Amino acid sequence: MRPNPSTAVAGMLLALAALAAPALAQNKPADTGKKLYCWDNARGERTCSDTLPPEAVNSARQEFNARSGLRGAEVQRALTAEERADAELAAAQAQVDAAAAETRRRTEQAMLSTYGSEDALRRVFNERAAIVDNNIKTAIYNVGSLREALATQLSVAGDRELAGQKVADKQAGDIRQRHTELLAQLRLQAAFEQQRKALDVEIAETLARYRELKGIAAPADAAGAPASPPG
Structure with missing residues (x-):
């Protein structure tokens, strides 16, 4: 009796599957989740x-x-909270530094293309210098006025005490108020004078950088002291 072709094919497929099973098991990736x-x-x-x-x-x-x-x-x-804050601060500072470097690069390019001479560049700072100088003058005037008024009030109060009279509470309060105002004006004057010094440094550094970019030598009087604040 001849074998059934369908039965023979099925048998061959089962045999191939049996042979392939070990190979598939060997190629299966190991469990790496643990x-x-x-x-x-x-x-x-x-x-x-x-x-x-x-x-x-x-x-x-x-x-x-x-x-x-x-x-x-x-x-x-x-990271701890402090370390995270430090890292954020460092990242923010790095970003600011990068922006400052880019701003300086653009500023220098504009400086070269816009200003043909040091005098033209100096004029950029004139308005800022004028504002600071005016603030210094005003503070000096206010300090002088307050000092003179306070000296007068103290003199009057001293005369009353020498005469055996009591200094009125209002008069004593006015003296304290005037003294407080004088100290405030003195602080303002010092702050304005510090601003002027900082501006002088900025001007000198900007001019020096301008000369460097232009490849020109500093004038003979460049080493001279910058204009001092009004007295």
Whole structure:
């Protein structure tokens, strides 16, 4: 009796499947999901486990493949709030520094293309210098006026005390108020004078950079002191 062709084909397919099964099993990737964690505990002791306890989540650790033993990753410890703030500040400062460098580059390009001489560049600072100089003059005038008025009030109060009379509360209050105003004006005067010094430095540095970019030598009087604030 001749074999049934359909039965013969089915038998061949079953035989091929049986031969392919071991090969497929060998090519199947191993389960790599299981990890082994190693970290230092609070006492500095090395600890390893296939589970990561909550207290170790923020600790520096190494992760290994539990099946192969190969190291898969190294995780740094979580930053503290202060460290995060410092890192954010450093990143912000780096951004500001980069922006400042770019601004300076553009400013220098504009300076070269816009100003044909040092005098033209100096005129840019004239308005700022005039404002600061006027503030200094006003503060000096106010200090002088307040000092003179305070001296007069103190003299009158002194005469009353020498005459055996009591200094009135209102008069004493006026003296204290005038003294407070005088101190405030003195602080303003000092601040304005400091602004003028800073502006002089800025002008000198800008002119020096301009000469450097232009490739020109400084004039003979460039080393002279900048104009001082009005007295």
